[in-house]
Each structure stands twice: as C-alpha cells, then as structure tokens.
Amino acid sequence: MPRINSPAELEEFRKDVISKRGPNKPCIAVCTGTGCLALGAANVVAAFKEEIKKQGLETKVEVRETGCPGFCERGPLIVIYPEEISYLQVQPGDAEEIVSQTIFAKKVIDRLLYVDPITGEKIVHESEIPFYKNQMRLLIGNNIKIDPKSIDDYLAVGGYSALVKALCQVTPEQVVELVKNSGLRGRGGAGFPTGLKWEFARKSPDETKYMIVNADEGDPGAFMDRALLEGNPFSVLEGLTIGAYAIGAHEGYVYVRQEYPLAVENVTLAIKQAEAYGFLGKNILGSGFDFTVTVHRGAGAFVCGEETALLASLEGKPGEPRARPPYPAVKGLFGKPTNINNVETWSNIPLILNKGPEYFASIGTEGSKGTKIFSLVGKVNNTGLVEVPMGITLRDIIYEVGGGIPGGKKFKAVQTGGPSGGCITEEYLDIEVDFDELRKVGAIMGSGGMIVMDEDTCMVDVAKYFLKFLSLESCGKCSPCREGIRQMLKILTRISEGKGRESDIGLLMELAESTRDASLCALGGTAPNPVLATLKYFRHEYEDHILHKRCQAGVCEELYKAKCTNACPIGQDVPGYLSLVAEGRYEEAISLIYQTNPLPGVCGRVCTHPCTDVCLRAETDEPLNIPKIKRFAADMAKRKGYTVKLEKGKAKEEKIAVIGGGPGGLAAAYSLALMGYRPTIIEELPQLGGMLRYGIPPYRLPREILDQEIDFIVNVGVEVKTNTRVGRDITLGQLQKEYDAIFVAVGAHKSLPIRVPGEDLPGVKGGAEFLREVELGIAPHPGKRVAVIGGGDVAMDIARTCRRMGAEVTIAYRRERKDMPASEEEIADAIAENIELKELVAPKSIRRANSGLALEMDVCELRDFDRSGRRRPVPIEGAVITREYDTIFSAIGQTSDLDFAESLETKGDTIAVDRHRLVTNLPGVFAGGDAVIGPARIVDALAHGKKAAVEIDRLLALKSGRDPYAESLEKIKVTMTLPEVVTEQPMAEIPKLSPEERIKDFTAEVELGFDEETAKKECGRCLRCDVSWMAARDKSMAVAG
Amino acid sequence: MSKIVLQIDGRDVEAEQGMTVLEAARSAGISIPTVCHNEKLEPYGACRLCVVEVQGRGRTNLVASCLYPAEQALAVTTKSEKIDKTRKILIEQLLAHAPDAEILQNLAQEYGADKDRFEKEASFCILCGLCVRYCSEVKQNNAVGFFDRGATREIRFVPELAAKVCWDCKECFALCPTSYAQAAYHLTEALAFPSASSQLSSAK
C-alpha cells in the first residue's frame, strides 16, 4: 500500500483509483450489513462471485460487499451500477438471471423490483423508492456505494478531502469555528453544541488530551451507529482526526460495543488501512500532525453510553458514572482533558468541512441543524434506518417514509430516545422533529431510536419493559436510581398482574420524582421517563389494569385467559365453547356461551368479531372462524331444543327503567332480571331489537332468530313498553320520579348529513332512516337507480337492500376499498351481487335533473396521511363526474338523537358518563352503548348493558343496605389439553347462497351455517392458548412459590 | 490554600478551595445527613441523603453535597420541602432493606419516614460501600468488593483474600450500618474456607 505524504499525492492517487474503475464498469453492490447478513446476504455474494467466475467476467464485473443502506426490511438488498437498479429480497438463486439479464442484456427483472403498495407501480431506481425518496441521505447515502473494507472505495467517493482542508488550509481554531458555525449538536442524545464542546477541550491546558468515539450504542432499538461504523468507518475516522487536530489531541479511542462484531472488525481494519496510507499516525499528510487511534470493545453495559461511565470503562473499571463537575473536557480519561462524541456526530464533520458550515446550517430548524438518522422500527411497514432533515414531521417519517402501520392496525404511540425517552401520541404527530420540539412533548431525541407501537401494544407493559431493562442496566451505585427503579418496577409488575392498588399511580409519581432529581447520572435522571410519559398520555390504561384488571391490548397475560376472550368486550370463553363443540357437547357449549352472552344466534351472525383479529392461529395459517362456530352452537341448540338453565337471584323490589330496546338495553334488562329485578324496557318503535332489527336487514339476521332470542330475554322477567318515546309520551323527569334507576341505551339512529348543496331535495335520504322504514314496511321504493354515499357496514346494508328491491346500485366512496370501514366480506358480498363500487369520488352537489337527481362528484386522489392514518382524499382540479340517480342515500355515519333529555350532560354528540361506572350527571341515571361511545360494535353495547346492570345493582344495594348481587355461574368442565399436532389447515369458509339466488329474496339468509363435521373440524384448529398460558402461569407460580 | 466564601442557607460560610459543600457546611456547624460518607474515605455519593439545592444557570438543582465542590459565591440550600421529601422517600427505600438499622431509624424519625411503606427486600445490605472502600482505601486489602450491577448489585468477600487477611482485621464490621458485612463474611467463611475450629469439630 502507498503511504501518502501530501495533499497533492492524495489527489494523484485518487485520480488513479477512479480512472482504474471506469464510470461504466458494471458493479453489483450487495449489502452485507448485519441485517442483510442475517437474511442470507453472504450466500448471495458467493452466488454472484461464482456466477461471474463461471461466465469468465472477473475483470469486467465487480461484486462489491457494502454497508447498510437502511432498508433492512426488504433485504438482502442489491444495487446494480451504473444504472442504479435496485433489487430487493434477492436470493442466491437469482444470481444467474441477474448477471445474464441485467448485467448483460441490460434488462430489468420485474419480480425483484420494489412495488409501490398504493399505485402498484414497479420502481427501478433506488432513489425513487418512497422509503428512500423522502429521505435526505447525506451520511448514510455512501454506505451502498463503498466496500467498508476498502479505503480506495472511500477515496473514490471523495474521502479524506475534508481532512486535507482541515490540516492544510485552516488553523485548529478555525476548525472549531467552522463546527460552531454549522450549528451541529451532539447526536448521542443530549444535543450539546459540538463546536462548543470542542472549544472547552481545546482551551483545557494540557499536553495530553484524548479523543473518543462513543459507539456504545446501547439504546435497544437504535442501530444507526452500527450501520455507520460497519458501512463507512472511514468517515468516522476522518471526522475524529479532524476533531483531534482542532482540539490538539494525539490519541484517540473508538469505544464500540462487542455486540457489534462486524463494526469492530471493519473499524479495526479501517484504522490499519488509514495508518498504512498515512491518514493516521505520524506526520499525517505531511502536515506535522500526529494522531493514533485504538479500538476498545465495550463488554456489555448500557450505562457505558454515559460519558463518565465510558471513561471508567476505558480505564479498565466497572462502568460507574461519576459526578460532574469536573467535566471530561477538563478532567476526563486518565485525568486528562477528553472530548467524546457519538459516531453520527463524527461522521457529520467531513460533511461540514467539505460543504461548508453555511450549507449544513441551511438544513434543519432554527435550533437543530443538518440531518438525523433514525432507526424506524416496531410496528411500521418499512422498518430500517432513515436519514431525514431535522424539522420533518413525525407523521412524514412514520407514514411517508415508513409506509404506515402494518395489518391495518391503529397507530398508538411512538417511543423516541430509547428507554429513557418518552412516547408520543397521535395528537403530536405533526410536530417538527428536532431536539427542542421533542423535549416539549415530554420525549427526547436520544440517539434516534424510533419505535412505533400499534393498538396491540400495552403501555403499562411498555413502561414495565423499560424499567426492567433499566433495573438490570443501572450500575447500581446510587440508591435513588437503584432502589427507585426497583420499586417502580415492582409496582408496574403488580399492576400488570392485576394486583395493582388505587394508590399506585400516586406512588409511582413520587418515586419517579425522587429518582429523577436525586440520581447521580443521566441514566437515573431519565429512568422515570417511560413511567411519566405513559402516565401522562395513557393514564386510562393504568386505571383499566388497576380497577378493572383489564389489559385492552392483550399483552399482560396474567389478566386474561386467551387473546380472543380478552379482545371480546363481554369476555366470551371462546376456547371453552370451541372445545365443547369439538367434542360434540353442544348443550354445554350453548350454556357456556349464555353465561356471558344473551344473544348468541345474533352475535354468531352479525358480530364484528374482534376475537378473530387477535387469534394466534393466524401465525400458523389463518384465524379461527369463531363467530360462525358460535352461530353453529346456537343453531344446534335451537334445532335440538336445548334450554339453558339459569340461576335467578332473589326477587327485588326496586323499579328500573331501561330506555331503548337495542342490544345494550336488552343486555342490561337480561342481567337485571337474572339478579331478581323486574326491569321495564321502554322502546319508541313497535318491536324490541333496536339497530339489530331496524338497522340490520333480515338477509343477514333472520327475524325468527332475533325474535326467539329476545323472547328468551323477556321471559326471564322483563316488562316491555313499546311505541313509547321518552320525551314525547313520557318525560325523563317523570321516569326519574317513578323509577329507582334508569339506564339510557338509545343507540345512534340518526344519519349524519353529507353537507353538500342540494341534500335537502326530495330523493336524498338518510340511510339509517331508510333501513328503519323498510323494516316498518313504510319505505317508498327507491327507484331504479340508487347511489349510496359512504363505505361502512350501513352503506353495504342499504346498497344490498336496494339491490333486493330491484335497483341498480352504486356505492360512492372517497377513498379506496382497502380504507373502507365495512368488513371486507360485506364488500365482497355486495360486489358479488352486482353492486358497483366507485372509489375515490366525493359528492360535490346534488341538483334536480330531467329524470331524478344529478349527483356531481369530485374525482379524488390520495395525498398525505391524515389523523386516521389513511391517505387524505383530495379532489383533482377539474375532474368532476355527474351521474343521475332516483335516490341518493347518505351513509357516512350516525349519531344519537338526544333531544329527549336536555337535562343529561353531553360530550359532543354523546352522553357524558364516568367511563368506569357509566353514571351520568343525573342521580340514578346510567347510560351506555352507542349513545355514549358513538356508533360502536354490538358487543360493546352488550358489555355496557351488563356493566350498567352491575352498577345499578351496586347503587340500589348500597341504598337498601344489602350486599350487591353475586353472580354464581354453573361450572362447566372444559377439557384442558393442547392439540397434539398442528397441521396447516385454512379457516373454514361459511357456505353462502349464490348471488343470483340471494338477491331474489329480501329475507333469505345469505350465509348458510356450518354442518356438524365442518364445525367440529374448525374447532379442532384452536391452539388452546388458554391451556398453554395457564400451564406457563402455573409453572411460574410453582417456581415463585 | 485560598479561601472562598459561599452562601449556605443564606449564611456566608468561609471555606477552603477544594472543599466539598458538605465539608464546608459541617465546618460551619450546619448539619446534613449522610449514610455512605466517612471522613477517612474518598467521597462516594451513593446514598444521596446529603442532597442539597444549588442555584446555577438560572435553575435550582438537587446535588449530592458530599461530591459537589464548594465554589466562590455558590448559593446552597440544605433544607426545603423538596429536599425533605426526597430524603424521606430515600430513607423509606433503604428501610425496606434494613428496617432495624439504627442510623436509618433515627433518620426516619427526623424525616417522618414510614419503614413499612415499601415491601421488605430480601437483602439487608444498603450498598453504602463503606466496607469495600475501607478495605481498599485504608487497609488496602481488597478482600471485599462489589458484584454485579443494577438491582442485583451486592457486596461479597473474595474467599481467596478474605481467608488470608480478614481473621485479624474485621474492622469493616463496625463501620457497617446494618451488620450485613459481618453476615456476608461469615457466609463466605462457612462456604469457602471452613475455619480451623470447625474443621476440628467435624473431625471429632
């Protein structure tokens, strides 16, 4: 290797390197970063090398093993130069085709390209892939271009020109000034101005000073330093050498964690190469400046990321931080002035020197300049490293770059800054990310970890996880940190196990404060952040765990039996009845179902089944068809004439009114009747059922099933007053006088207006009102041509009802099918019935036309992401279509009609209640269901009904001095064994009437139900999480005991 | 040594350059509680009961007075609601380990700490480090040391060394606020180097 003794020699050598390569020589760059290696990149490289050898192309085609460009999600990644063709998920078997097709024939191989999930378009060039396109890759961009084991590669992309500039053109003081003027702030976490830090170290009077690269990237979830050090170690060393020159240091250390073996290897090799070329060592580039660097491996301690702990560790001691002052700039390693910067900070230095501080300062925000690399991980589609300018919004990072949340789940929070950072909620996604803005919302930049969490994440568990981490990673020296974390973890653990106390939240706050204020170092000082941040934004989750022993997200396993049961608002023992059905014990199955659900036949048909969304079987093949098994059990019970035996409480005197005969009201009345009350349901319409009857058409929910299940409830002991509207026939005030308690469950029957000109014209109707009129038999015929505006289940119901009345129906929806709130099955059924689905159109106006109504619609395109995490539909200028219809239905949502009760306090369009007890502002008046939470699922209404019954009983019992009713359920023995073998078997599909058959008849049930064999077989697919977790729990209890 | 003047609780206190705030305060007769501090040993800063408030850069910080250097014109507060609250909960956390330690009981009384606020912990060592530091700094024996980290940090005697040097020293026992040092020693002795007497008795 040549030793380069002057800037002139360097430029000479650089020219030589570049000329040897030739701009058009094909090069296959294969990412061999740790991520791609884990996905098999080494075999891909070997396959290419073999193929090229086989074809005798060794001198004509280069295979370059490069660092990580960041899109780890789709690895192994390759880029083919000079065309910059990007192939994803490349396998060794693809090598031959790539060499012969792409390298030789210059043909692009379609199947290896990135496919835009929205447009379906295939993207050839790396820089055009949305993941990369929305980034600004000043630091990490070179990773895919160079082999980190080749200093020549680094020189070919202009490496070491910044060092030349520093050593030969400016003074050390000027370097410090340049860095100060750039506005660069430390990327390790605290964001201290780098130039200022250098100035302190420069001004410390001592012959011996030390320079340190902090590559102890301990934040779980952050790996940008690994990628930089692995992928481009030279840029870090160049920055470090410039810093050493500026400060006047001659010895440096790279402190890198041993968990990054490839980074250790590459940086060690880079140092050797730099020494050989004369970029390190004596008289660098003939400038007279000497500087050597040693690699020091960290031995596995998060706390060593703290600079004083890192120094202790470098000195061969345990990584215990020490108090500052004195600061390392004054008294650091071996008592000498020391300057420590993080990897990413160092790799910014060559950029600042090369492009000038003005350029650097032109990127970013007022207080934070340049770019920042984030590791975007967790529940996000495009996980990987993203480099973006400071000031970009979180929404852009998560949605534009990250591609949003996978599996159609809802975004919940993003954790920034690692274990000592904080979580940021939906509400703050539009903040411009920089050091100061993040701090304002209670989070920190930290080293740039960004962990996205969706609705399946439990925030108590998140806090517990971080505190557990910190309890093991604290050095343990000072008591506020060690003991404070210990106590906070204990409290979080007991909360997650359902043993939390009401006073725990206050105690957590107190511990958090003392730990934060009294700890010796930043680890302790920031350790309470996860607790404080989750308490700030997700206090209700803590309350749910403590008061209701409930983990909505289904993470805290001690709190539930199985995921499906936990996801069900009424807590149906799903694995229990599946097991009973599998064994043919149908009578017991229906009894078990009835213990928590008085409407099994209804729910088996029309429940939106949150249980299947969380079914663990989906990891093997597909979730179980839980609702249809429930339907099977209910149908079987009916066919065989099973009667469910019910235990009824002692008769009680108090009078209770239930306003509304929908699922919420029915469930409340049922539970109250079982307790021994004789509640009265007051219903405006002629029959009970609410939205079940007046909102769901009979082809989905046959009326005989509904009638039968309602009769059962009424027969337990319920009075019914139909055709009675509160507010018209009787006032709420009167009811309050007459009854001891009232439950308001009036549902949401009023359609929301579309808000376009012309919607008052005759022929424009509310969808919910129409469905009601159809059921009442008073609906006028909608005509031949019908438009339904909206994309929810109600829109599908209207469309399919009209279709059965002989109309041609169009559903107009402003986004795309995948964004529709209606269930995919409903949409497919509608389309199968020849209903037209028109996507990306928004109503603009309605006017009278020659024959009927003219509906003018804007054609939309999807732009940026809105608060719902879906892309916002925006009308395309000038693109308007007009169609004529006889009837236009609005089905964009519903609300409750609360005119009847002005004395009830409301919150927006719903009744305000205490969510723990469902009490309203009026004494003795409770409320639940849609009227409280807005249009919701049937099971939510059932859950509220049951809860209201319990709360009402508690109130009345308290008043009369008796004990509240204690429910005693018959113990039904369920076989508790795990399936012996699990073989792949997809979910059983429910048989259906053919589309031609079903649109002929308004009442013919579309779904036909399982036969016995199918049902049993489907039940056999259950993995019995209830058994395995129970066993795990027993085991852990045995160990603990 | 040059003299400096700082303000402690509003009083001018004269101190020598290089003193800590704790030393300056004690020299002026102002008492600050400590558990891990010992004049014979280097300041350590683990128990944090000596926290005081100092004004700096426009805000008030809680710092350990045993480590914080006394500086000219530094404004220090040794008693405030915040300081008392912090000390109280720190004492309560230590009491979870060593409810019978006299020094903690006295402090509990002074600060109104409740010894039963937190569940009892298995180990009654409060990790003040007096034994470890005395053994290495004063005796230079290094026979006892810290092990592990975080919540599982503990002190242990190194059997090879303890067998040689401890039998006629045991000076750390008296320093230990909880008698854990003694217990740890006897445990090590029993497990790793059965004493001559017990060997004899087992031979009988």
Add this chain to the structure above:
Amino acid sequence: MDNGKIDKIIDKYPSDSSSLIQVLLEIQSENRWLPKEALAKVSERLKVPLNRIRHITTFYKAFSVVPKGRHEIHVCTGTACHVRGAKRVLGAVQDATGLKPGLTGEDFRFSLETVNCVGCCALGPVMVIDGEHHGKLAPAKSKDVLKNYE
C-alpha cells in the same frame, strides 16, 4: 486454558489496569468462559486486585464465570423485538432447550442468554447463535433454527 495462552493474550496489551477489560474479553472469546485460575493470573500480571476483577466479570454482560455450552444462543429482547413478540420467541427457545436465560444445559449443547439489542431491529424478533443472526422469527421457526446446531 493454560497459562501460556493467557500470557500471550496479556502480552498483546499495555501491561496496566486499563487493559483489563480487553484482556478479559479476549480470554472469554478464546475459552468461552473465565476460569478462576485465569482471573488470578490476570490479577497478578496487570496488578489489579481480585475484588475489582470479580466486580468487572459480573458487571459486564459479555463475561461468564461458568463454562458455556457448545452453542451460545442470544435471544434479543430489545425494544423493537419486544414489541414484535420476542417474549414468545424466547418462550419457544426455552421450551426447546429446557433452559432459562443465563443457564447452560447439562449436555453442554446450548447456553441461553437474552441480549438487549443486537442492532438488527428491522428484522425483529432476532436471535444470534454463535455470532450468526437469525431474523424475522416466529416461535415455531425459532425451534427449527435450533435443530441446525448439534
């Protein structure tokens, strides 16, 4: 591990206490654990008291003072892996090996450890066996991976 080998390792570094961690790391990677005799030797050569060496070998996670199995499994329980189900992967590995984290099997086939992040966050859940990374694991897949290590 014989004394000559240890001496050779120590000779590569400056003979003072600041080399302690680097020397121990090298012995650890050569021998897969740190026997008592090796520690005594290091103490003597680098002039570091044994109590500090003991502290260091228990403070830093890279060290083991008990013998390790032929294959070292590190299941990542870093945050990114955690939110993607590392807990259940760990459960499956525990099931398959019969080991709890921190333990080595009697047949010395496996040692099981958890690790707080290996920087492969985009591929979580991840486990590393003998330095080889395995990403995008599900419980069943992780059991399959183990079958390749005898």
